[in-house]
Amino acid sequence: xxxxxxxxxxxxxxxxxxxxxxxxxxxxxxxxxxxxxxxxxxxxxxxxxxxxxxxxxxxxxxxxxxxxxxxxxxxxxxxxxxxxxxxxxxxxxxxxxxxxxxxxxxxxxxxxxxxxxxxxxxxxxxxxxxxxxxxxxxxxxxxxxxxxxxxxxxxxxxxxxxxxxxxxxxxxxxxxxxxxxxxxxxxxx
Numbered sequence: 440x441x442x443x444x445x446x447x448x449x450x451x452x453x454x455x456x457x458x459x460x461x462x463x464x465x466x467x468x469x470x471x472x473x474x475x476x477x478x479x480x481x482x483x484x485x486x487x488x489x490x491x492x493x494x495x496x497x498x499x500x501x502x503x504x505x506x507x508x509x510x511x512x513x514x515x516x517x518x519x520x521x522x523x524x525x526x527x528x529x530x531x532x533x534x535x536x537x538x539x540x541x542x543x544x545x546x547x548x549x550x551x552x553x554x555x556x557x558x559x560x561x562x563x564x565x566x567x568x569x570x571x572x573x574x575x576x577x578x579x580x581x582x583x584x585x586x587x588x589x590x591x592x593x594x595x596x597x598x599x600x601x602x603x604x605x606x607x608x609x610x611x612x613x614x615x616x617x618x619x620x621x622x623x624x625x626x627x628x
Contacts, residue, residue, distance in 0.1 A: 444469055448485040452607060456617030460570040460579030462562055465613045472505050478613050479524070479558050480509070486554070487512035487522060494520035496537045497529045518542060520553055527558035527611075531586045538592045541604060549601035552620070556607050560584035562614040572622040580627070581616060583608060587626045594624070 448465060455463045465478040472480035487493055487510035494517045495502040503514045506524075517523065518540045525534055544552035559565075565584035571577075585608065597603030603620030618624060 445481070445485040448481050451615060452482060452485065452617065455607070455615050456605065456619050458574045459572060459618050459622040460575060460581045460616060462614050462616055465609065465615050467613070470509055472509055474502070474526075475505070475524075476527070476558055476609065476611050478609050478611070478615065479526075479556065482556055482607060482609060482615070483522075483524065484509055486556075489513070491521040492519060493522045493524060495524045495526070497526055497533060502526075522556055523553050524556045525558065527560060531588055534586075534589050535592045538589070538596060538604070541596075543596055543602045543604060545602070549603075552602065552604055554605045554607060556609070557585070559608050559610050561612070562608060562610045562616050563612070566590075567627040568624050569627050570618070570622050570624050572619075574619075575622070581624075583610075583616070590624055590626060593618075 451463045451465055455461060465481055467477040468480035468484060483506055489511040492513045492515040493506060494515060506512060517537060523541055541553040544550060562583045564582050566587060568581045570579040570581060597620045605620055606618040608616045
């Protein structure tokens with residue numbers, strides 16, 4: 440039964456990354472992975488396994504232990520992690536500093552970059568952003584609580600395509616949005 444649950448979540452995450460800015464809805468995890476939000480837990484259960492590594496920004500040992508137990512994935516340093524999980528309560532400065540050291544791939548292996556699993560307060564209100572790029576007909580708009588300094592840091596990191604990072608944004612209402620490295624995102628004033 441859990442397999443079907445993560446299969447559905449995988450299709451939802453894939454749809455979110457295929458159509459940047461489209462708000463998709465995630466179910467709650469069937470496992471209690473406190474202190475993670477239930478939807479963040481489901482994304483981690485779906486994407487992390489024994490073949491990948493992870494790092495939790497602002498983590499305590501309990502975060503890492505919980506993820507290892509439920510996913511079989513391996514904890515590593517921030518600059519080596521395949522997946523970086525950023526809890527909602529993480530400060531803007533800490534997020535920007537963390538993004539400065541995540542792996543962005545190289546020209547031979549651009550896919551060897553980090554995917555950022557990012558908890559945000561809301562994907563329905565907050566700052567106003569415009570998204571353009573593959574998977575978007577003309578432009579998409581996104582209102583979310585992710586701070587513009589973080590978006591600017593992402594833009595700097597992703598400036599030399601195909602190098603860069605992908606974002607998976609999750610809010611506590613179960614909304615998920617994918618922002619792959621190919622998507623340009625700018626704040627609308």
